[in-house]
Amino acid sequence: MTRDALAAHLRALIGPRWVKERTAERTAYDADALPGYRALPSLVVLPGSREEIVSVVRLLAAHGIPFVPRGAGTGLSGGSLANDTVVIGLNRLTRIHSIDAANHIAHVEPGVVNAVLQRAVAPFGLLYAPDPSSQAACTIGGNVAENAGGPHCLKYGVTLNHIAAVTVCLPNGELVQFGSAVSEPDGYDLCGLFIGSEGCFGIATDVWVRLLPVAPAVRTLLADFSAMTDAARAVSAIIATGIVPAALEMMDQATIRAVEASIYAAGYPTDAAAVLLAEVDGLEAGLDADVRTIERCCREAGARDVRIATTETERARLWQGRKKAFGALGRIAPHLVVQDAVVPRTRLPAVLDAIAAIGARHGVNVCNVFHAGDGNLHPNISYDADNADESARVHAAMSEIMQACIDAGGTITGEHGVGLDKLGYMDALFTEPSLAAMCAVREVFDPERRANPGKVVPIHACREWAGRAP
Amino acid sequence: MLADLADRIAHAHATRTPLRIRGGGSWLHAGRPCEGEPLDVSALSGVIDYEPGDLTLTAYAGTTLQELDRITGAERQWLALDPCAAPTATIGATVATASDGPLASTFGRVRDLVLGLECITGTGERVRAGGRVVKNVAGFDLVRLHTGAWGTLGVITEVTMRLRARPEQDDVFAICADDRTSLERRLAPLADLPIAPLALELLNAPLAASLGFEPRLCLLVRLGGNAERVAAQRRALDALGDVHEIALDRLHALRAADPTDHLVANITHEPSRFTDTWRHVSAFCDAHALWQPRVRGSIRRGLVRVSIPMPDEGAAHVGEWASFVRSIAPPGAHVTWEQLPMHAWPHVPCSVADRISTGLRRALDPAHILNRGLLGEPT
Numbered sequence: 061m062t063r064d065a066l067a068a069h070l071r072a073l074i075g076p077r078w079v080k081e082r083t084a085e086r087t088a089y090d091a092d093a094l095p096g097y098r099a100l101p102s103l104v105v106l107p108g109s110r111e112e113i114v115s116v117v118r119l120l121a122a123h124g125i126p127f128v129p130r131g132a133g134t135g136l137s138g139g140s141l142a143n144d145t146v147v148i149g150l151n152r153l154t155r156i157h158s159i160d161a162a163n164h165i166a167h168v169e170p171g172v173v174n175a176v177l178q179r180a181v182a183p184f185g186l187l188y189a190p191d192p193s194s195q196a197a198c199t200i201g202g203n204v205a206e207n208a209g210g211p212h213c214l215k216y217g218v219t220l221n222h223i224a225a226v227t228v229c230l231p232n233g234e235l236v237q238f239g240s241a242v243s244e245p246d247g248y249d250l251c252g253l254f255i256g257s258e259g260c261f262g263i264a265t266d267v268w269v270r271l272l273p274v275a276p277a278v279r280t281l282l283a284d285f286s287a288m289t290d291a292a293r294a295v296s297a298i299i300a301t302g303i304v305p306a307a308l309e310m311m312d313q314a315t316i317r318a319v320e321a322s323i324y325a326a327g328y329p330t331d332a333a334a335v336l337l338a339e340v341d342g343l344e345a346g347l348d349a350d351v352r353t354i355e356r357c358c359r360e361a362g363a364r365d366v367r368i369a370t371t372e373t374e375r376a377r378l379w380q381g382r383k384k385a386f387g388a389l390g391r392i393a394p395h396l397v398v399q400d401a402v403v404p405r406t407r408l409p410a411v412l413d414a415i416a417a418i419g420a421r422h423g424v425n426v427c428n429v430f431h432a433g434d435g436n437l438h439p440n441i442s443y444d445a446d447n448a449d450e451s452a453r454v455h456a457a458m459s460e461i462m463q464a465c466i467d468a469g470g471t472i473t474g475e476h477g478v479g480l481d482k483l484g485y486m487d488a489l490f491t492e493p494s495l496a497a498m499c500a501v502r503e504v505f506d507p508e509r510r511a512n513p514g515k516v517v518p519i520h521a522c523r524e525w526a527g528r529a530p
Numbered sequence: 531m532l533a534d535l536a537d538r539i540a541h542a543h544a545t546r547t548p549l550r551i552r553g554g555g556s557w558l559h560a561g562r563p564c565e566g567e568p569l570d571v572s573a574l575s576g577v578i579d580y581e582p583g584d585l586t587l588t589a590y591a592g593t594t595l596q597e598l599d600r601i602t603g604a605e606r607q608w609l610a611l612d613p614c615a616a617p618t619a620t621i622g623a624t625v626a627t628a629s630d631g632p633l634a635s636t637f638g639r640v641r642d643l644v645l646g647l648e649c650i651t652g653t654g655e656r657v658r659a660g661g662r663v664v665k666n667v668a669g670f671d672l673v674r675l676h677t678g679a680w681g682t683l684g685v686i687t688e689v690t691m692r693l694r695a696r697p698e699q700d701d702v703f704a705i706c707a708d709d710r711t712s713l714e715r716r717l718a719p720l721a722d723l724p725i726a727p728l729a730l731e732l733l734n735a736p737l738a739a740s741l742g743f744e745p746r747l748c749l750l751v752r753l754g755g756n757a758e759r760v761a762a763q764r765r766a767l768d769a770l771g772d773v774h775e776i777a778l779d780r781l782h783a784l785r786a787a788d789p790t791d792h793l794v795a796n797i798t799h800e801p802s803r804f805t806d807t808w809r810h811v812s813a814f815c816d817a818h819a820l821w822q823p824r825v826r827g828s829i830r831r832g833l834v835r836v837s838i839p840m841p842d843e844g845a846a847h848v849g850e851w852a853s854f855v856r857s858i859a860p861p862g863a864h865v866t867w868e869q870l871p872m873h874a875w876p877h878v879p880c881s882v883a884d885r886i887s888t889g890l891r892r893a894l895d896p897a898h899i900l901n902r903g904l905l906g907e908p909t
């Protein structure tokens with residue numbers, strides 16, 4: 061079918077306004093937040109309901125046409141890039157169907173923005189725990205597809221731990237529900253399998269998210285160190301005490317300075333080599349004892365100073381610096397690559413040293429701002445993607461950093477997904493049969509490989525499996 | 531050992547020989563029909579990697595929960611998972627059956643605690659999923675797929691679990707009040723109490739009696755944390771009635787495996803309907819003249835677990851098994867049977883009969899040799 065004919069069909073299904081054909085309109089969808097990659101979709105379709113998603117997907121299925129689901133496009137791994145493929149944008153599906161305050165569950169459409177959901181449940185004294193730094197823009201559908209995390213996932217867990225059920229439009233247009241909003245079904249954990257499938261298993265049309273009561277009390281501390289490794293040791297010491305902080309975030313000097321030079325200045329000491337932002341929450345009773353323990357751990361590890369936020373304003377300010385750190389770093393150069401990798405917590409000091417050495421060797425400036433309690437690193441590099449030489453050095457440094465994390469027993473992504481960006485590292489992390497098994501699982505959902513083609517698992521691994529399948 | 535196991539499975543695949551996977555062996559008595567030559571993985575045991583500072587532990591699947599408890603306990607850590615199981619139950623089987631207990635309301639279910647695993651598929655391929663770090667989204671989540679799959683998609687050979695530091699203080703309190711107060715009235719104050727218990731379990735009188743408590747409805751509250759936090763919560767409990775501290779090992783009795791002649795079911799529904807679920811299950815047992823059912827409930831999770839003594843003559847009260855296995859749960863709730871007599875299992879609705887589940891089975895075990903029949907799946 062020609063593109064024009066397809067567009068005409070789609071217009072008839074969902075209305076002419078919601079099918080974007082003009083180059084200028086499609087260009088708005090030619091990238092996500094991963095710098096240096098552009099891909100122009102052939103068409104952009106914006107269905108307005110579950111039923112419209114189904115009818116669009118059925119039409120595409122009938123003609124064997126691939127598609128890429130897209131939320132807000134804040135992904136950092138190129139997951140929603142669509143090269144000459146149809147993009148199904150989900151931003152119009154922004155309804156919160158219900159909030160069940162008694163059972164701590166909300167039923168939402170996939171295009172609901174994370175922060176909007178947070179605001180909607182707040183009056184009930186509830187919150188949705190996963191809080192990616194992009195929460196002002198990213199969607200629940202995108203969070204489910206990437207299994208998103210955030211600073212408070214140290215204590216409360218990632219998206220996987222907070223989704224009760226999803227309704228999925230499979231790539232053939234069939235609507236199925238995985239999980240349950242009211243009970244704990246047995247059988248295979250298809251809901252768990254779907255979370256983090258990066259748009260390759262179909263489109264989430266409905267999501268039932270679990271909510272938590274807002275903790276009655278909270279304390280936020282900022283400790284500053286004259287060496288990164290001291291801060292890293294403090295992290296291990298805190299965790300070893302048995303306290304599970306709600307968050308334990310680290311920022312290095314380059315990040316601190318970028319933040320302090322921006323409109324998000326949070327009052328971080330600019331001469332510190334690193335700051336640790338720690339938060340504990342829960343019952344009021346015993347919370348101050350935890351704060352004292354954390355303070356002691358920090359001081360014993362060499363902290364120069366430990367500051368405890370005494371007012372809500374002060375606390376919000378400390379957090380603002382952390383939440384807006386990417387934005388602040390983004391001001392330094394035209395592009396910012398936000399990396400994502402995880403290492404065992406005890407390996408943080410060694411890996412941070414290795415990262416600094418790699419950056420120096422390639423003449424690139426690596427800034428670290430990350431979820432230290434989880435060992436989830438975000439080594440970021442500000443650069444100019446249009447400068448070929450600089451880009452090449454950035455890429456070389458990044459692949460060495462990934463390898464260093466793998467060598468330390470870690471993984472290549474803790475929350476941003478594989479998408480396109482990390483495809484090249486999958487072979488280093490997984491054996492051929494492991495990748496082949498992933499392909500086999502994907503083919504159950506999408507035998508024609510039309511949903512977000514070419515992402516997550518390198519294509520050669522799938523060919524292997526195809527050759528071996530019974 | 532692993533290579534041999536993989537070869538054996540590859541051979542079984544080639545010859546289409548069904549295999550019945552055996553860990554500690556305790557599940558074999560659950561009555562579930564399953565065909566196959568025994569494939570014993572209990573010898574595959576021992577800790578592979580344990581770095582206390584990382585709060586993660588990697589072990590072979592045949593390592594017993596008891597052994598893990600001992601090793602992590604020495605570092606003041608634990609795998610915060612307390613399923614009903616024999617001490618010889620293995621971590622592999624715990625993951626394969628997704629078995630949990632009262633602590634799950636606080637620390638999560640098995641799916642929330644497994645970080646990675648290695649398994650051998652039904653074609654004899656050794657496959658790794660997840661990793662050894664606490665956060666990981668590299669590739670599709672086959673860890674969740676194998677968790678609770680009862681070995682039907684692969685023989686789990688190794689798992690990495692998330693551990694916790696043991697709370698500084700870990701105390702259990704029992705509140706047993708007279709049975710005339712309605713369940714609602716007894717549970718209502720819980721919602722507003724400033725407590726965040728590690729576990730909150732309601733026990734019926736026969737279960738309380740079997741644990742050596744007074745034979746009355748009994749609320750068990752497990753409190754953990756620093757001394758100040760535990761003390762404040764302990765004081766708050768006074769609003770519920772007479773509070774008795776009990777030794778932690780009394781609670782361990784709750785973890786004992788159910789006698790093999792018991793019917794065991796877990797019924798889950800919305801937490802707000804907990805008392806309805808509880809009453810439905812109790813009334814169901816009464817109606818069938820099933821004496822002395824031991825019932826307990828994880829209140830915040832909306833889960834009611836029932837263990838019903840079922841000597842041979844008891845089966846006479848059951849009537850039709852087909853309706854029995856379904857009607858123990860109120861409408862809208864879900865029942866997961868753990869133990870039933872062999873002839874009752876065919877009446878349990880199969881939960882892996884949908885197109886995706888059968889497709890996954892075909893993809894990972896094309897000759898349908900692993901634990902065939904165990905999930906009541908169509909052959």
Ligand SMILES: Cc1cc2nc3c(=O)[nH]c(=O)nc-3n(C[C@H](O)[C@H](O)[C@H](O)COP(=O)(O)OP(=O)(O)OC[C@H]3O[C@@H](n4cnc5c(N)ncnc54)[C@H](O)[C@@H]3O)c2cc1C
Nearest residue numbers: 131132133134135139192193199201202205208209259264
């Ligand atoms: C400044 C900044 C900070 C960030 N901080 C964090 C952080 O702290 N933690 C974190 O985890 N991530 C973070 N991210 C990454 C990103 O925001 C998350 O991955 C987010 O979950 C993506 O949501 P989205 O709606 O933008 O999805 P998109 O980028 O549009 O899509 C992401 C993937 O999901 C698929 N998808 C989208 N919607 C659906 C659906 N309904 N059904 C099926 N598939 C779908 C797409 O095909 C694509 O593969 C950050 C990004 C930025 C730019």
